[in-house]
Amino acid sequence: MTAPAPSINPPPREPANALFEYLLRLGDDRLVLGHRLSEWCGHGPILEEDIALSNIALDLLGQATIYLKMAGEVEGKGRDEDALAFFREVVDFRNAHLCELPRGDFGFTIVRQFLFDAYDAILLEFLLKSTHEELAAFASKAIKEARYHVRHSGEWVIKLGDGTTESHRRAQAALDALWKYTPELFTCDAIDAELEARGIAPDQALVQAKWNEVVRDVLARATLTVPEKAVATRGGRQGRHTEHLGLMLAEMQSTARAHPGAKW
Amino acid sequence: MVTTAARAEPTRDDVWGWLAEVMDPEVPVLSVIELGIVREVEIAHGAVTVTVTPTYSGCPAVQVINAEIEAAIRAHGVEEVHVRTVYAPAWTTEWIAPEARAKLKAYGIAPPGHLLTEELVPLRRASAAVQCPYCDSMNTKLRSEFGSTACKSILFCEECRQPFEQFKAI
Structure with a gap:
């Protein structure tokens, strides 16, 4: 690396509608991570895992559809979930960087999935009490799925971490690479603060505390070491992404853009 | 083209009966009623509104099921049919009735x-x-x-x- 990367300024925007932005964050995390997981379809290391990862991808895409549909309704400009998924540019995506990283090997996919699934299950527990009725109702649905997701990825983290020398090495390498992306899940900007004040979203610090407890317990059981000195990255919530998201979207959005309005 | 005489407004029981014949496309031995996803049927001024709750957020059968529910009711001459989705209370397999459990087992x-x-x-x-x-x-x-x-x-x-x-x- 010889020169610092040029800063990417998000395009000028209208005053943010905090709820719209928050729903995009929820939707985009799951849309992007679900797409990454779906890349395993037909490539899983064993048949059961191929099926499991594809099932989880489908759940995440289903959840993304619902959050983005709600976002479109809140925005009130006639954009539905498909318009938001397929016709926004990379700077308009609000997912955390954790979700957009390439899938890596199976160890990387599983460790990333566990870090996200634990966050999802814990966040949804808080969202059950949201003052936003529709969000709270959907949380009661999604939490059932999030719980079996984290059960799956958590068990695999233990199997890989506390497994063979090679599986341990790969799981630890994945954790070392991924840990710095996790604080972004819990950042609190003006949007989070406003929604917390309105009782719609929880205090991010509480979510993080619970997450730390669950994740560190499983990582310890997996004999994996948390890289404490990792420097956190951020920017995804404001539309500043790694180079990987643009490439992923180019593929994900190509069919919808080649045939706008197509029905099947 | 079938000429239909003015039909009497269906009752809720009629509609529940019609829906008992709409099968889950992926588990065709269970009807949408036995599966427990139909939560409510309302009838007002000849229009029927069916409230359903999805089994899984990403289940691709949900759209097919909604379309089949609508078609089944229209087939009985109702012109205005709405299928409404609710998420709470969330669907649970506890809602699958004992007879339906036996049908699942017989189906393998x-x-x-x-x-x-x-x-x-x-x-x-x-x-x-x-x-x-x-x-x-x-x-x-x-x-x-x-x-x-x-x-x-x-x-x-x-x-x-x-x-x-x-x-x-x-």
């Missing part, structure tokens, strides 16, 4: 067990014994919580040496 899918409360990532998974739908043996093992559709797990029977699916409890 082990019926769902009952929900067990568990910590997020259990060290040893609490699991109730599942009976093989083919040979009735209880000597079975969970192979994967994920199966050919979102609603099924894969198990293996140690007795008759057959893999089989179970409707998973959620």
Whole structure:
């Protein structure tokens, strides 16, 4: 690396509608991570895992559809979930960087999935009490799925971490690479603060505390070491992404853009 | 073209009866009523509104089911049909009736067990014994919580040496 990367300024925007932005964050995390997981379809290391990862991808895409549909309704400009998924540019995506990283090997996919699934299950527990009725109702649905997701990825983290020398090495390498992306899940900007004040979203610090407890317990059981000195990255919530998201979207959005309005 | 005389407004019981014939496209032995996804039927001024709750967020059958519910009601001469989706209370396999569980077993899918409360990532998974739908043996093992559709797990029977699916409890 010889020169610092040029800063990417998000395009000028209208005053943010905090709820719209928050729903995009929820939707985009799951849309992007679900797409990454779906890349395993037909490539899983064993048949059961191929099926499991594809099932989880489908759940995440289903959840993304619902959050983005709600976002479109809140925005009130006639954009539905498909318009938001397929016709926004990379700077308009609000997912955390954790979700957009390439899938890596199976160890990387599983460790990333566990870090996200634990966050999802814990966040949804808080969202059950949201003052936003529709969000709270959907949380009661999604939490059932999030719980079996984290059960799956958590068990695999233990199997890989506390497994063979090679599986341990790969799981630890994945954790070392991924840990710095996790604080972004819990950042609190003006949007989070406003929604917390309105009782719609929880205090991010509480979510993080619970997450730390669950994740560190499983990582310890997996004999994996948390890289404490990792420097956190951020920017995804404001539309500043790694180079990987643009490439992923180019593929994900190509069919919808080649045939706008197509029905099947 | 069928000429229809003015029909009497259907009753809620009529509509529930019609929906009892709409089958789940992926598990065609269960109707949408037996599956427990139809939550409410309302009739006002000849228009029928059916409230449904999805089984899984990403289940591709949901759209097909909604379309089939609408078609089944229209087939009885109702012109205005609305299918409304609600998420709470969230669908649970506890809503599948005992007769429907027997139909699942006869179809070769082990019926769902009952929900067990568990910590997020259990060290040893609490699991109730599942009976093989083919040979009735209880000597079975969970192979994967994920199966050919979102609603099924894969198990293996140690007795008759057959893999089989179970409707998973959620």
